[in-house]
Amino acid sequence: xxxxxKPDLDEKTSKNQVNPxxxxxxxxxxxxxxxxxxxSAINTPLVRSFDDAARRAEIDACESHRANASNKSPGDxxxxxxxxR
Numbered sequence: 438x439x440x441x442x443k444p445d446l447d448e449k450t451s452k453n454q455v456n457p458x459x460x461x462x463x464x465x466x467x468x469x470x471x472x473x474x475x476x477s478a479i480n481t482p483l484v485r486s487f488d489d490a491a492r493r494a495e496i497d498a499c500e501s502h503r504a505n506a507s508n509k510s511p512g513d514x515x516x517x518x519x520x521x522r
Contacts, residue, residue: 500515503515
């Protein structure tokens with residue numbers, strides 16, 4: 438091969454390079470997605486949903502017990518169960 442037939446080194450590297458704007462955009466979007474996921478993970482309490490479900494189950498059990506009981510006492514207020522926050 439003669440020197441004229443060989444592609445220049447600059448031509449080879451220019452074909453393999455990625456546009457800096459595209460790579461910058463991809464990096465910015467990736468960082469935005471990561472921070473969004475981290476923010477939602479930080480702001481989501483892990484135990485709160487279980488506490489709410491347990492509180493709701495306790496209130497439902499109380500109301501069911503009151504509905505099935507033959508002597509309903511007016512002093513039982515099931516909605517105040519679990520208000521120990």
